[in-house]
Amino acid sequence: MADAIRIEGVRKAFGRMVAVDRFDLAVPQGALYGFIGPNGAGKTTTLRMIMSILFPDVGEISVLGNPSALDAKDRIGYLPEERGVYKKMRVGAFLRFMARLKGVTGSNISKSVREWLERVELADVANKKCEELSKGMQQKIQFIAAVIHQPDLLILDEPFSGLDPVNMRLLRDLIQEQHERGTTIIFSTHVMVQAEELCDHLVMIHRGKKVLDATLADIRSDFDPRAIRFEALDPKADLSHLAKLPWVERSRIKGSTGEFIVGKNLSPADAMKDLMKHEPAAKIEVHRPSLEDIFIKIVADSGEPISDEPAGVQTDA
């Protein structure tokens, strides 16, 4: 299948600050891609370049087979990170205006606006002014504006920020539904858990560079679990002798609990057996790395410091 988006050797700098550098990416049609990375990593800049709101200094971007998104604007839905509505405009009028701008014509505009408002449980606000809505409600209106013209490509920049858990689930279902309809979807987030829940393919950006581009399954097998968490039965037990076992690569011990990284010469299963031989266990498990752990590992391996705000720690979503 043809690629919905193809990015080749893109670089974008604002003055001396390089926002995106040597970026290559191919997103196949119908895929659901997640862009993850800390704040200021270059996610929004990349998405804006895909949208042809910004233009790369170097490199090529093709969107839905066109050399620029400008030629395919009516087939793309975009929910920017900095979202806003016309405060004084009525919700229904705003959505109809956006639909017309997106090339929807004919008499069914009003009907589909009404249906969408019902879908997001906001059927009664059509005649209210946008400024009367709460932030979460406005965000749902924004989402409708992005999908009302049934786009082939949907780009969502931090779609979940500012939503409560109920609305977050509603939005996740709506995104899933668009995905099932065959829409290619890219969304960005700095909250790794959301990406883990929703995406089948992840692109990790750090300091303007792509540091990871793989399916979730591949990532899991690549970062195969080699950490064993152990809790001794005796709360007063001293675990320091376990750290000296020959297969232990690294260990972290805190009282009667410890985490042991298994060396390459032994399988995690054998390591577990060995541990239990030396000390009776209250609890023992293989710890599967979270996306957050993987991200931190990649960044640590790249030898660059993580940004001031650690990834995945934000709790605002």
Place this chain on the structure above:
Amino acid sequence: MHKTIQIAVREFVATAATRGFIVGILIAPILIAVMIFAMQKLLTDKAPRIEGEVAVIDPTGKIISGLEQHFKPESQSKRREELAERIRDAADELPQALQTPAAEGLSQSIQEQGIDLLIGEGPQLTIVPLEDDADIEREKDRLYENGDESPKRLALVNVHDNAIVPSGPDDSLGTYDLFVAKGMDDRVEREIRSGLRSTIVDERLKNAGLDRKQINKLTTVARVASVTVTKEGEGETQHAFNMLLPAAFMVLLLMSVMMSGQMLMTTTIEEKSNRVAEVLLSAVSPMQLMTGKILGQMCIGFLVLILYSGLGITALFSFAMLNLLDFSLLIYLGIFYVLAYFIIASLMAAIGSSVNELREAQSLLTPVMILIMIPWMLWLPISRDPNSTFSTVLSFIPPINNFVTILRMATPTPPPFWQVWLSIAIGCASVLLCLKFAAKVFRVGLLMYGKPPNFRTLIRWIRLA
């Protein structure tokens, strides 16, 4: 194109349907109506009549009786009547507005009130003759000592010995000294002076054996209104109209350009600060967005222009002066509006897109405001001398050329045709230049948040775009 029109329509509706706009557009006519009404009301309230006495030391012995005659109520009201007659004659030279049958009743009463206001009610003065050898210093003291006594001593006049009959070594004619109380109304002083002058002149003429009436008759030439001769016929020259029409045209142009330009800046800042800008940019290009907004606001300006010039035409029609207006001027007004608007609008769009809130726009707005104010300052010299080198050169300097040319065209001696079209051509060229500049700033500025830019930053953005 379809999207640009959508943007323009939204811009127009969003601006025209606000309470602020409707109030703003109606406030000027309402204010004018209120002013006329209030003026009428205020004019009917007369100031209280001033009463008092004037002490006169008259060594010639001929002044007192003349002065007493002068200040008699009968002769005062007679003079008043004569003065009113002269004012009425002068008023006849004003536009026909004040004489048409439609405005007759209204204008008559306004005229009478105006005359009342101009002349005021004459002060009632009593002449108190003093002895020739009266102590002047003591009499002067009475001007400030006379607290509450009535009638109040308002002035002291000391007529010189030779005021009427020349005397002394060089045969000169003397005058008089006038001492007045503090804070005396200047109308009273004027009245005393004119009384003394008239009495002294009368006595001098009598002394020289001349007849005052004869002299008055010989020295008076009646003033007539000039007659303008045109192909269509002859008519009274409309001085006031000829002066006011150019100003009216320029004010119309400035007002509509300012109003729509300001609105454009406000809505652009609103879109930026509300963060709608990026949502819109996902559907339209920056150029489409800017063009749509500029076109939408242009219609707002046209609305203002049509409304106010419509009011003006209605007014001219009701005063039967419509024939004085050359309708081709209205078409030129439209052309120059579009040119002037595009220049101001592109500057406003650039400013609006580069700042985050209205407050930050002030420093960038100042130069634009100065540009707009220049024609105001030039109105008088240009309308006096519409074809001077000064006026001609100004009508080729953008962006004020548009205002200056329409001003010159509305004067009785419009500029030659080639100058008008050269000015229009220069206007078109500067419009293209401004739009190009604005488009670059707009594209970069709209997504740029943070520190408001100065002019150097704007130049950098232009290079960046």
